[in-house]
Amino acid sequence: MVKTKHLANQSVISNVDWLTIFIYALLVFLGWLNIYSASLPDEATSIFDLGQIYGKQILFIGLSIPLIIVLLSIDAKFYEKYAVVFYCIGILSLLGLFVFGKSIKGQTNWYQFAGFGLQPSEFVKTATALLLAKYIAEAQPTFETLKEQAIGMGIFMFPVLLILMQPDMGSAMIFMTLFLVLYREGFPGWYLWTGFVAIILFFLALLFEPLFILIGIAIAVIIHFITNKKINRNPFIYLIVTVVMIGFVYSVDYVYDSVLEPHQKDRINVLIGEDVDMKKEGYNLNQSKIAIGSGNWTGKGFLEGTQTKGGFVPEQHTDYIFTTVGEEWGFAGCMVVIGLFVTLFFRILYLAEQQKTAFPRIYGYCVAAFLFMHFFVNVSMLIGLFPTIGVPLPFFSYGGSSLIAFTIMLFIFLKLDSNKVNEW
Structure with missing residues (x-):
């Protein structure tokens, strides 16, 4: 033994x-x-x-x-x-x-x-x-x-x-990568897609007028509804998703102006190419x-x-x-x-x-x-x-x-x- x-x-x-x-x-x-x-x-x-x-x-x-x-x-x-x-x-x-x-x-x-x-x-x-x-x-x-x-x-x-x-x-953002582990173990994929789409909409809302983004959202939702092969697709769910996305787009300005700290806004401005002083914020x-x-x-x-x-x-x-x-x-x-x-x-x-x-x-x-x-x-x-x-x-x-x-x-x-x- x-x-x-x-x-x-x-x-x-x-x-x-x-x-x-x-x-x-x-x-x-x-x-x-x-x-x-x-x-x-x-x-x-x-x-x-x-x-x-x-x-x-x-x-x-x-x-x-x-x-x-x-x-x-x-x-x-x-x-x-x-x-x-x-x-x-x-x-x-x-x-x-x-x-x-x-x-x-x-x-x-x-x-x-x-x-x-x-x-x-x-x-x-x-x-x-x-x-x-x-x-x-x-x-x-x-x-x-x-x-x-x-x-x-x-x-x-x-x-x-x-x-x-x-x-x-x-450091907090790094923990979000564990969603990938959960997804590998059977977690619903829509959580990942929600986060991905939210990030894209956030930056689009900073770069373009809301009207153009809303038109893009409407086109994307209609295309997905038409091409979705599931028989039990629910138009009401599509409507809710569309409303949530529109509400998110209109909330970006408030979050950007009232929630983010000045140094965080500077870093985002540098990333998206806004008018910043490269000797200061973009140094x-x-x-x-x-x-x-x-x-x-x-x-x-x-x-x-x-x-x-x-x-x-x-x-x-x-x-x-x-x-x-x-x-x-x-x-x-x-x-x-x-x-x-x-x-x-x-x-x-x-x-x-x-x-x-x-x-x-x-x-x-x-x-x-x-x-x-x-x-x-x-x-x-x-x-x-x-x-x-x-x-x-x-x-x-x-x-x-x-x-x-x-x-x-x-x-x-x-x-x-x-x-x-x-x-x-």
Whole structure:
């Protein structure tokens, strides 16, 4: 019996997906190189200098190594068994911000300890993914009833509401990617379509007169009604949908003028090409495009980026770290980094599909969704395809909270995956 158990444990260790670990290590290393370049002072110091950003990142990377060993050593069942506990701790950490949190740039989303910051929303993503996977795996909902739909959405909408109160629109928006996981598990598709259409109508309402949009809505609804092959199509439902869409269009101006903060409106104006001062509201995006574009095909070389060395791009070691890749490594370097991320996403999805039980499979979907959303939003906002928000590039951007939180998220999945040899 002891020998059998020992062999089982050996097989778990030997089945850790080393390709994913290699990609993770490579992304962390390349990220540090870019952080080093983006934060290097005129007089270089030791790479372990904790007074410098790159020195702190070395510390965070060093802390991640024993953390990985611990995560892979813990019994895989532990993560599913205590998913509710992790979730409750995460919610309490978000609530604690309203009492003990530090306000930075109008957002109260950080704890400060001895010069180091901790952003709990980064860790709550993992806790939320664990609980969502546990709920679906154990309850096996079909998501045909409102109760099942409400529970599935409520698991991640509760932390979203707390994060919105900080207020942190960027982090809250990232949680919306879990709708993709719910859809994969049988959630009604109209939820996704509703969100997609709402986003399109919102921007159209800012760009065009309402009358033109209403004509477009009417034409689209009529075409859909005529081409809908269902015999039981209900004209009354089409009428309700049309009225709701029209009401939404006319509510956009109120939301834009009375609900959004000035800096949020500025970011949207920059995105849609409204008349803004590129030296003020559009400065970040403008400098980002200059830095990336100046790299051409092969880049200016490591530590040779003039935009980077001149400090023209704000927050270049965090949210704008990819601009360093574009300037110093060029198009070729960008494609290598993008290729690594895409390979990581598909590898996680492949491993998720190989799981023998629902919990690790669904959790794997959550991990892939979170990582992809961070990557997509971060890169898109640097080239003007998405409003500028505070979303770091996973494993690449500077920050202990980001690196350690994503490390925990990924290696819990790798532990669950390695344990599939013991699942029946």
